[in-house]
Amino acid sequence: MSDVVIVGAGPAGMACALALADAGIASTLLDDNAEAGGQIFRTGPGAGRLPDLPGTDPRGEALRAALARRAGLISYRPGHQVVGLHAGPVVWAVDGQDNAQRFAPRALVLATGALEVVVPVPGWTLPGVYGLGGLQTLIKSSALVPLGPVVLGGAGPLLYLVAAQLATLGVEIAAVVDAAPWPNLRQLAGMARRPELLARGVGFELALRRRGIGILRGHAVVEVVGDDGPREVVAAPVDDTWHPHCDDVEDLRRFPARVVGLGHGIRPNVELSLLAGCEHDFDIQRGGWHVRRDVELMTTVDGIYAAGDGAAVGGVDRALAEGRHAARAICRRLGKPVGTPAEDFTAFDAFRDAVADWSGLRPDIFHAANGDTTICRCEDVTHAELETALAHGLALPRGLKMATRIGMGLCQGRTCAPALQHLTARATGQPLAEIALPTVRTPVRPVTMAALAQLPLEQP
Amino acid sequence: MGEPRFRFVGTPPAGVPVTIDGAASTLPEGEVLAAALLASGVGTFHRSALDGAPRGPFCAMGSCFQCVAEIDDKPHQRTCQLRVRSGMRIVLAAARHP
Numbered sequence: 001m002s003d004v005v006i007v008g009a010g011p012a013g014m015a016c017a018l019a020l021a022d023a024g025i026a027s028t029l030l031d032d033n034a035e036a037g038g039q040i041f042r043t044g045p046g047a048g049r050l051p052d053l054p055g056t057d058p059r060g061e062a063l064r065a066a067l068a069r070r071a072g073l074i075s076y077r078p079g080h081q082v083v084g085l086h087a088g089p090v091v092w093a094v095d096g097q098d099n100a101q102r103f104a105p106r107a108l109v110l111a112t113g114a115l116e117v118v119v120p121v122p123g124w125t126l127p128g129v130y131g132l133g134g135l136q137t138l139i140k141s142s143a144l145v146p147l148g149p150v151v152l153g154g155a156g157p158l159l160y161l162v163a164a165q166l167a168t169l170g171v172e173i174a175a176v177v178d179a180a181p182w183p184n185l186r187q188l189a190g191m192a193r194r195p196e197l198l199a200r201g202v203g204f205e206l207a208l209r210r211r212g213i214g215i216l217r218g219h220a221v222v223e224v225v226g227d228d229g230p231r232e233v234v235a236a237p238v239d240d241t242w243h244p245h246c247d248d249v250e251d252l253r254r255f256p257a258r259v260v261g262l263g264h265g266i267r268p269n270v271e272l273s274l275l276a277g278c279e280h281d282f283d284i285q286r287g288g289w290h291v292r293r294d295v296e297l298m299t300t301v302d303g304i305y306a307a308g309d310g311a312a313v314g315g316v317d318r319a320l321a322e323g324r325h326a327a328r329a330i331c332r333r334l335g336k337p338v339g340t341p342a343e344d345f346t347a348f349d350a351f352r353d354a355v356a357d358w359s360g361l362r363p364d365i366f367h368a369a370n371g372d373t374t375i376c377r378c379e380d381v382t383h384a385e386l387e388t389a390l391a392h393g394l395a396l397p398r399g400l401k402m403a404t405r406i407g408m409g410l411c412q413g414r415t416c417a418p419a420l421q422h423l424t425a426r427a428t429g430q431p432l433a434e435i436a437l438p439t440v441r442t443p444v445r446p447v448t449m450a451a452l453a454q455l456p457l458e459q460p
Numbered sequence: 461m462g463e464p465r466f467r468f469v470g471t472p473p474a475g476v477p478v479t480i481d482g483a484a485s486t487l488p489e490g491e492v493l494a495a496a497l498l499a500s501g502v503g504t505f506h507r508s509a510l511d512g513a514p515r516g517p518f519c520a521m522g523s524c525f526q527c528v529a530e531i532d533d534k535p536h537q538r539t540c541q542l543r544v545r546s547g548m549r550i551v552l553a554a555a556r557h558p
Contacts, residue, residue, distance in 0.1 A: 032522050034543065039521060045490050045543070049470030079541075096542075115523055127503040127516025128465050134520035137540075141520075142495035143469040169469065228514050229465060229503050259465050269523075377518075377526060380510040409509075410525035410536060415518070446525075446536055 002028040002075060004330055005091050005105040007082050007272060010038020011316050012308025013111035014063045015323030021073040023331045023338070028103060029067075030080040030093050035141075036064050038113050039133060040316045044141025053139075054164045054207060055200060057316070084442035084455075085275045089304050092455055094447050100454040107303050107330045110273055111323065112310035114266035114287065117361060117418045119154075120375050120383070121368045123224030124262065132158045132263030139165060146259035148172025151233040153221035154263040155179045156359035157201060162261060164204035167211050174255040176208065176215045177235045179242050179264070179365060183358040190354025193347045194317075216253065220244045222368045224260050233257045243364035264361050267418060269310050274440040276301050282433035285356045287313035288418065289437055296329035297322060305329065313356075318348040363432070366422045375423065376416045378409020383423065390427040396420070397439045407438050410446055464501040472499070476546035487544045494520065494527045494539040497550070505529050505539060506553035529553065 004020055006013045009031035017029045029036075035043050041060025067076055077095070084092035089108040094100050116131040118124065130138075132154060138144040149172045152163050163176045183191065191198040208215060216235060222244050223234040235253045236244040245251060267287035270280060278299040279292040290312040297305050307326045308319035321343040331338045369375065371384035381404045389403040400406055406420060407413025413420070417438065425432045443452070468488075475486030480502070487496040494517045497505065504514035505527050517527035522541045530551035531537040539550075 032541065034541070042521075044492055046468065046470075046472065046492075046495070049468070049472075051469075116519065118518075125508070125513060125515060127505070127514050130517065131519050131524075134518055137520040138466070138492075138495055138498070138517075142492045143472075144466050144492075144495040144499060145469055146466050147464065228462070374508075374513075377508070377515070377524070380508050380513075410528065411523065415524045415526075 002026045003106045003334060004028070004109065005030065005103045006109040006111055007091070008038065008111035008113055008308070008310060009033070009036035009076065009078070010111060010113045010308060010319065011040060011063070012310070012319040012323035013038070013109065014067060015320045016109050016111060016307060016327045017074045017076075018063070018066050018070060019324045019327030020330065021070040023327070023336050024073070025331065025334060025336060026073045026075070028075045028077065028105070030082060031076070031078050032081050034078050036067055036076065036078065039137065042137055042140040046143030047140060049143040050139070051168070053168055054204060055161045081445045082272060083445045083447045085272050086442070087277065087301065089276065089301070090458070092442070094445070094451045098448050098451040100451040102455055107305060107333055109326055109330070110291070110304065110306040110310060111308045112269045112272055114309035114313060115269045115414055117264045117267050118262050118415070119264050119365050119368055120373050120416075120419050121222055121224065122370055122373050123226065123230070125374050125377055126224055126226050126229055128226070128229035128258065129224050129260045129262065132162045132261045135259070135261040136162050136165065139169070145169050145171055148258060149174035149256045150259045150261065151175050151177065151221070151255050151257040152261045153177035153233070153235070156263070156265040157355060158263055158265070160201060160204040160208070163213065164207045167208060167213060173213045174257055175233070175235065175253075176213060177219050177221050178215060178217045179220045179238050179362070180359045181218050187354045187358040190350050190357070193350040193354075197351060219253065220365060220368055221260070221262060222246055224257070230257045230260045233260055238365070241364040242362035244368050264365065265359060266309060266313055268312055269414065270437070271412065271414065271440050271444050273299060273304070273306055274437060275442065275444060276304055278304065280437065284360055285353050288421070288432070297326045298329065314348055314352050318345060318352070321345065321348070361418070363422050363426065366419060366426065369419070375419050376404075376406040376409065376413075378411050379405040381406045386420070386423055387427060390424060395428070396424060396436045400424070401438065412440070412444055413438050462501055462503055464499055465503065466495075466498045468499050476544065478544065478546070478548040478550060480550045481552055487548075489544055489546065491544050492540060493542040493544050493548075493550075496544050497539060502552065504552065
């Protein structure tokens with residue numbers, strides 16, 4: 001059995017496994033997806049049919065090829081979900097055929113990536129409304145493109161990347177609705193610390209303008225209208241805190257839409273670090289709640305490391321560097337010579353902070369939900385039901401769940417957590433950083449009894 | 461099934477026989493099941509547990525479970541993480557919430 005288990009074969013996980021292999025250390029790389037790459041380097045059965053798209057990063061192919069060359073030292077296991085994790089560290093994983101496996105490595109690296117933050121609005125549960133990342137995944141993995149008109153809404157770099165890619169594929173875009181204004185000079189100066197990324201962003205903007213695609217800044221999508229799918233999208237102006245103003249009908253803009261993409265940036269997927277009992281901190285620049293790490297990227301639980309956007313939002317280049325950095329720390333832990341050079345994170349952070357300052361979530365955007373708006377998609381919990389429970393003094397982590405079942409469905413709260421935290425903060429007047437995260441328990445993914453029965457009895 | 465909201469770029473792999481809610485159909489072999497269903501005009505993959513509202517793929521990366529369907533008698537399977545195989549039996553939950 002490998003000395004090291006890595007969860008997640010995205011940029012951080014692949015870079016970590018490859019750097020460990022360079023030092024002669026064997027690892028097991030567990031990944032939920034069928035292909036390595038995570039989301040940014042996502043590929044799939046249809047990828048070869050795509051034309052060259054703006055923003056395509058060729059490093060994913062190189063990393064996948066390196067992973068295959070290193071098969072002797074890297075046991076790469078696609079289609080595996082981690083369902084349990086406890087001190088030791090001990091990892092429980094289940095594959096698509098319900099085979100369960102238990103790992104007890106000397107070091108565990110959580111490289112689970114980020115989740116997209118989508119702000120609930122009336123109609124966001126209609127089939128045909130996607131996360132921006134979801135729309136992009138369908139393109140990258142399956143060469144599947146929406147039939148227009150498409151409306152894209154939210155904020156941040158992904159909004160423009162997806163718009164530019166769809167436009168290149170000839171998809172009719174009715175509107176790009178951005179809650180943020182044009183970045184200010186200070187933000188642009190911070191983004192210029194990564195000139196190639198700033199230039200790429202400007203290129204997306206120019207490509208959209210050249211095609212005459214309307215970009216509506218300082219506006220938010222406040223409703224998706226339709227019966228069994230989108231027909232129309234309503235956008236309203238937002239103020240400096242992104243509070244949408246829907247009262248004056250004159251201000252509302254309506255766009256035809258067959259497919260809608262919504263996204264307000266990304267946040268670390270902290271469910272496994274929570275399950276492991278690691279300490280977490282709140283910092284809006286890093287995507288909200290994120291796992292606490294030392295300079296070696298080890299969490300507060302001995303032997304558990306975290307790297308990439310799943311630990312703290314930092315972008316693909318930082319994720320690659322963190323994967324290598326964690327590998328070096330693990331080399332030292334296992335008494336192996338450390339080969340790869342040290343990393344410098346400063347330019348990544350300056351860029352990340354400027355992007356967060358420009359497009360990071362402002363709490364008042366959550367006023368877009370009305371009482372009937374579904375917050376928890378798995379358990380059909382509406383905003384009004386959540387507010388009633390909060391008015392009765394119920395709170396996270398337990399009370400709200402017991403009263404409403406919010407966050408207790410198939411997705412275990414991964415989709416609604418940001419809305420739940422913001423709406424709780426608003427109702428209780430507490431700062432966001434004081435809103436406890438929901439408790440995470442084994443199993444974190446739906447799993448059959450047949451799979452669980454293969455695992456030894458042990459106290460989590 | 462209704463009007464598709466998506467199309468494949470280029471020519472997808474050749475179709476293989478599957479059943480959708482018991483009816484014979486074909487889907488491109490090896491393609492991501494969710495993508496293949498979307499291209500064939502399926503919009504509602506399941507209906508929400510309480511109010512029966514239509515739901516379909518949302519995150520497309522295995523996190524949100526909005527694209528789940530019953531596959532080969534196993535409930536709650538994420539169609540975005542599965543690939544089309546010959547003989548696949550696909551039951552969209554619409555059939556269970558008449």
